[in-house]
Amino acid sequence: MDEYRFNSTFKVSRKPMNRVGPRTKAWRDVWQWLRPRMEAAGRKRCEFGFIPHDCDRSRTPAHSKKRRLMRGNDIYMVAWACLTVHKILDENFSHEEMEQAVLKAINRAGGPILPEEKAA
Secondary structure, three states: OOOOOOOOOOOOOOOOOOOOOHHHHHHHHHHHHHHHHHHHOOOOOOOOOOOOOOOOOOOEEEEOOOHHHOOHHHHHOEEEEOHHHHHHHHHHOOHHHHHHHHHHHHHHOOOOOOOOOOOO
16 A cells, blocks of 8 residues: 655645734634623524525624724624525625624624623
């Protein structure tokens, strides 16, 4: 039986990763806080049953707005979407339609989960 030999002509890119910027860091911090609270509230599946699709039972966070357009509490406006719905939102919906669909999913699931404001 022949041994597998590494093809020496195969090239692997050694491009360094981009540094994590402030928006990505903020999103990671919020997601680390938000995800367990969504699951504790029973939100564990694709929340877009009102959009006709063949759900693949995957689970990805769908934002109400593109990260570069978020202001204030927009970063907490997240619903669970399967990859099929994510593709539909990205390819077939305008930005405004996507925002409305995500907000509808959030409201149908019990509303947004926001951090409590600290008393002054």
